[in-house]
Amino acid sequence: xxxxxxxxxxxxxxxxxxxxxxxxxxxxxxxxxxxxxxxxxxxxxxxxxxxxxxxxxxxxxxxxxxxxxxxxxxxxxxxxxxxxxxxxxxxxxxxxxxxxxxxxxxxxxxxxxxxxxxxxxxxxxxxxxxxxxxxxxxxxxxxxxxxxxxxxxxxxxxxxxxxxxxxxxxxxxxxxxxxxxxxxxxxxxxxxxxxxxxxxxxxxxxxxxxxxxxxxxxxxxxxxx
Amino acid sequence: xxxxxxxxxxxxxxxxxxxxxxxxxxxxxxxxxxxxxxxxxxxxxxxxxxxxxxxxxxxxxxxxxxxxxxxxxxxxxxxxxxxxxxxxxxxxxxxxxxxxxxxxxxxxxxxxxxxxxxxxxxxxxxxxxxxxxxxxxxxxxxxxxxxxxxxxxxxxxxxxxxxxxxxxxxxxxxxxxxxxxxxxxxxxxxxxxxxxxxxxxxxxxxxxxxxxxxxxxxxxxxxxxxxxxxxxxxxxxxxxxxxxxxxxxxxxxxxxxxxxxxxxxxxxxxxxxxxxxxxxxxxxxxxxxxxxxxxxxxxxxxxxxxxxxxxxxxxxxxxxxxxxxxxxxxxxxxxxxxxxxxxxxxxxxxxxxxxxxxxxxxxxxxxxxxxxxxxxxxxxxxxxxxxxxxxxxxxxxxxxxxxxxxxxxxxxxxxxxxxxxxxxxxxxxxxxxxxxxxxxxxxxxxxxxxxxxxxxxxxxxxxxxxxxxxxxxxxxxxxxxxxxxxxxxxxxxxxxxxxxxxxxxxxxxxxxxxxxxxxxxxxxxxxxxxxxxxxxxxxxxxxxxxxxxxxxxxxxxxxxxxxxxxxxxxxxxxxxxxxxxxxxxxxxxxxxxxxxxxxxxxxxxxxxxxxxxxxxxxxxxxxxxxxxxxxxxxxxxxxxxxxxxxxxxxxxxxxxxxxx
Numbered sequence: 105x106x107x108x109x110x111x112x113x114x115x116x117x118x119x120x121x122x123x124x125x126x127x128x129x130x131x132x133x134x135x136x137x138x139x140x141x142x143x144x145x146x147x148x149x150x151x152x153x154x155x156x157x158x159x160x161x162x163x164x165x166x167x168x169x170x171x172x173x174x175x176x177x178x179x180x181x182x183x184x185x186x187x188x189x190x191x192x193x194x195x196x197x198x199x200x201x202x203x204x205x206x207x208x209x210x211x212x213x214x215x216x217x218x219x220x221x222x223x224x225x226x227x228x229x230x231x232x233x234x235x236x237x238x239x240x241x242x243x244x245x246x247x248x249x250x251x252x253x254x255x256x257x258x259x260x261x262x263x264x265x266x267x268x269x270x271x272x273x274x275x276x277x278x279x280x281x282x283x284x285x286x287x288x289x290x291x292x293x294x295x296x297x298x299x300x301x302x303x304x305x306x307x308x309x310x311x312x313x314x315x316x317x318x319x320x321x322x323x324x325x326x327x328x329x
Numbered sequence: 330x331x332x333x334x335x336x337x338x339x340x341x342x343x344x345x346x347x348x349x350x351x352x353x354x355x356x357x358x359x360x361x362x363x364x365x366x367x368x369x370x371x372x373x374x375x376x377x378x379x380x381x382x383x384x385x386x387x388x389x390x391x392x393x394x395x396x397x398x399x400x401x402x403x404x405x406x407x408x409x410x411x412x413x414x415x416x417x418x419x420x421x422x423x424x425x426x427x428x429x430x431x432x433x434x435x436x437x438x439x440x441x442x443x444x445x446x447x448x449x450x451x452x453x454x455x456x457x458x459x460x461x462x463x464x465x466x467x468x469x470x471x472x473x474x475x476x477x478x479x480x481x482x483x484x485x486x487x488x489x490x491x492x493x494x495x496x497x498x499x500x501x502x503x504x505x506x507x508x509x510x511x512x513x514x515x516x517x518x519x520x521x522x523x524x525x526x527x528x529x530x531x532x533x534x535x536x537x538x539x540x541x542x543x544x545x546x547x548x549x550x551x552x553x554x555x556x557x558x559x560x561x562x563x564x565x566x567x568x569x570x571x572x573x574x575x576x577x578x579x580x581x582x583x584x585x586x587x588x589x590x591x592x593x594x595x596x597x598x599x600x601x602x603x604x605x606x607x608x609x610x611x612x613x614x615x616x617x618x619x620x621x622x623x624x625x626x627x628x629x630x631x632x633x634x635x636x637x638x639x640x641x642x643x644x645x646x647x648x649x650x651x652x653x654x655x656x657x658x659x660x661x662x663x664x665x666x667x668x669x670x671x672x673x674x675x676x677x678x679x680x681x682x683x684x685x686x687x688x689x690x691x692x693x694x695x696x697x698x699x700x701x702x703x704x705x706x707x708x709x710x711x712x713x714x715x716x717x718x719x720x721x722x723x724x725x726x727x728x729x730x731x732x733x734x735x736x737x738x739x740x741x742x743x744x745x746x747x748x749x750x751x752x753x754x755x756x757x758x759x760x761x762x763x764x765x766x767x768x769x770x771x772x773x774x775x776x777x778x779x780x781x782x783x784x785x786x787x788x789x790x791x792x793x794x795x796x797x798x799x800x801x802x803x804x805x806x807x808x809x810x811x812x813x814x815x816x817x818x819x820x821x822x823x824x825x826x827x828x829x830x831x832x833x834x835x836x837x838x839x840x841x842x843x844x845x846x847x848x849x850x851x852x853x854x855x856x857x858x859x860x861x862x863x864x865x866x867x868x869x870x871x872x873x874x875x876x877x878x879x880x881x882x883x884x885x886x887x888x889x890x891x892x893x894x895x896x897x898x899x900x901x902x903x904x905x906x907x908x909x910x911x912x913x914x915x916x917x918x919x920x921x922x923x924x925x926x927x928x929x930x931x932x933x934x935x936x937x938x939x940x941x942x943x944x945x946x947x948x949x950x951x952x953x954x955x956x957x958x959x960x961x962x963x964x965x966x967x968x969x970x971x972x973x974x975x976x977x978x979x980x981x982x983x984x985x986x987x988x989x
Binding site (some may be wrong): 126169179219221222225228229231232233258259260264265267268269270272273276278321 | 516821
């Protein structure tokens with residue numbers, strides 16, 4: 105009986121060890137939280153448009169809500185040990201973990217945080233420049249591009265005296281926008297997300313643009329909101 | 330009886346006739362007359378449309394050629410359809426005799442307007458001519474500007490010319506006015522509106538070299554060549570100069586440019602066939618800095634940030650040379666000033682003079698100002714001498730300026746502007762700066778004292794001010810080390826400062842003498858890690874401050890200090906304690922005093938020198954008898970609320986609302 109129990113225990117340990125080895129190969133991928141990014145972009149874009157309309161810069165240092173994307177599936181923990189498990193449950197659990205570890209990578213939810221000081225500073229800079237660009241947007245001299253930046257649409261829409269500064273203002277605003285996207289990505293520990301965050305903002309700038317603003321469609325053609 | 334001679338008709342027809350730059354078709358020439366002395370002629374032809382400047386659709390011309398005793402006469406009347414000058418009507422008559430000849434022509438078309446030409450020659454071959462008229466200048470402008478820019482304007486001109494033989498122009502004079510000039514590039518970033526230009530020039534040719542004197546005036550209108558925009562001043566802009574044009578080179582000498590309200594410049598320019606780029610020598614320009622800055626310099630600066638906001642004033646005298654890039658420069662600035670309308674930066678009574686050369690070694694410059702301000706902090710005069718090289722300016726000798734009752738000394742400074750991105754590195758220090766003025770300026774809790782600091786290396790590059798070394802300040806008998814300082818977005822709406830601070834051996838007694846928190850003696854150590862200021866307000870840090878026993882220094886705290894520390898913690902001392910207990914004991918010994926504050930997202934998490942029962946923490950651990958301990962229980966506090974408590978404690982207010 106003791107020999108049987110020893111062999112049985114040894115088999116369980118073997119399976120357990122194998123499972124643990126496999127489980128140790130679990131790769132947790134943090135996928136870009138598209139929904140959270142869109143929510144954050146909508147929120148920031150609303151604030152920038154509002155600030156530009158009010159003609160002021162809002163340096164908000166109070167805590168802001170963090171947006172969370174719904175996870176594709178919860179990340180499994182290889183070290184979580186349920187209480188009162190019998191060997192069969194352990195085996196089943198470990199097999200499941202092992203299967204998941206070899207069959208696919210795990211998915212994890214990610215938050216997007218726009219409350220870091222660097223992001224707030226970047227946003228304030230965008231707001232400040234958006235305020236200066238307000239008349240140019242309203243006249244149709246400039247518009248939002250499909251990649252979340254701005255470009256000259258019709259320089260002749262503004263008087264000659266105001267046109268000289270136009271190219272510089274557009275370049276400065278684009279620099280501020282790209283800094284904002286990069287700071288949000290950096291603040292969330294994923295600098296490589298900057299271009300996807302930029303895409304989220306591109307949709308938001310156009311979707312929330314006031315009536316009369318010009319924007320570029322996906323194929324580059326200009327349209328009026 | 331012999332009747333009149335029958336008319337003779339000569340007719341030439343050609344289906345096609347080709348020549349260089351010209352291809353005619355359906356050519357028909359007819360001449361008829363009763364005598365060779367009186368012929369009527371007629372020409373009809375079409376021409377192939379092409380890129381040649383000599384193209385038209387149809388040409389019809391007729392005229393009469395008569396020979397008389399006094400000379401030969403010719404009359405011409407022509408109509409040209411679809412020529413580069415449009416539908417052109419030409420009328421003319423000429424006369425050639427023994428004493429010479431003359432020709433009068435009248436040209437008219439919608440594109441060029443109406444022009445009268447007159448030409449007369451002598452037997453020897455000398456001749457004189459005049460052309461005058463006016464009309465649409467579109468054709469002329471399209472030879473200078475792209476057609477897609479849609480240039481428009483009208484031209485009035487008068488040209489007189491004289492030649493010594495048939496083939497050579499000897500001298501000419503031209504007066505031309507271009508009115509209502511306007512154009513716009515497809516992008517709209519190069520444009521002109523309502524421009525009026527007037528040109529007066531005289532030219533003569535000798536030995537194959539043209540020499541002339543010209544005056545060009547810009548009398549009205551506005552021009553945009555992004556990023557520059559300028560409108561003509563009421564008195565107009567005048568460019569005048571002598572010039573010379575040969576087969577191998579051209580040069581402009583003794584040229585002057587007068588721009589009312591901005592100043593004037595004298596210059597010369599030359600181009601040789603052997604060199605690709607012209608050389609321009611600016612002999613002297615005397616300029617008013619305010620319009621110079623506004624019209625020519627500010628547009629090329631970044632559109633956001635301080636430089637774009639600055640207003641400049643003063644008088645500038647410059648000279649220099651340019652050959653495929655700026656080569657040499659000499660300047661003298663008097664009565665200068667820089668002012669930020671938002672009040673973040675100002676320099677007054679600015680003076681500077683010096684020379685600079687792209688190649689050829691060091692040159693010298695000096696910079697002086699009487700006073701200035703930086704974020705509301707006033708500073709005093711500066712007198713600095715620099716060595717200049719190609720893209721580098723270096724301080725020749727240490728300089729100093731007074732700031733807040735103390736002095737900022739600059740031991741070394743090197744500025745670099747290579748690649749169009751200016752940067753600088755400086756080292757120096759601060760002596761005896763008054764902290765009271767500094768705290769008032771930034772709206773921080775008021776305290777007094779002086780600050781001494783060493784700044785081994787402070788670097789500015791691409792909008793970020795940073796230090797790669799530790800800055801040390803000496804205050805309150807100890808040392809304050811500032812490490813990893815960086816300020817990004819300086820002069821933007823939200824400058825961001827990040828650094829870590831370490832406090833060592835700070836004497837509490839002198840500290841509490843200037844911070845009105847009551848008497849405390851002892852020695853303080855601490856750190857403020859990851860300090861982040863946004864728009865100069867703290868938004869994040871991890872602070873730990875605690876006393877450390879030091880030989881010979883008692884650790885005492887007054888009852889008043891205890892009361893204020895208690896208020897700072899959000900509590901209060903009962904009236905019984907104040908009235909009975911503190912009446913007998915003015916100071917108390919303590920074992921350790923200190924606290925920790927971690928600030929994140931507007932919430933401060935507090936801690937003390939040790940944990941107490943029931944989740945509390947010791948801010949003060951007393952020792953001996955009587956013993957006083959201060960124990961805090963609120964570990965989390967709103968940062969603004971904590972700040973208002975601190976303000977209240979500093980101001981000595983009796984009670985602070987805690988919001989609890």
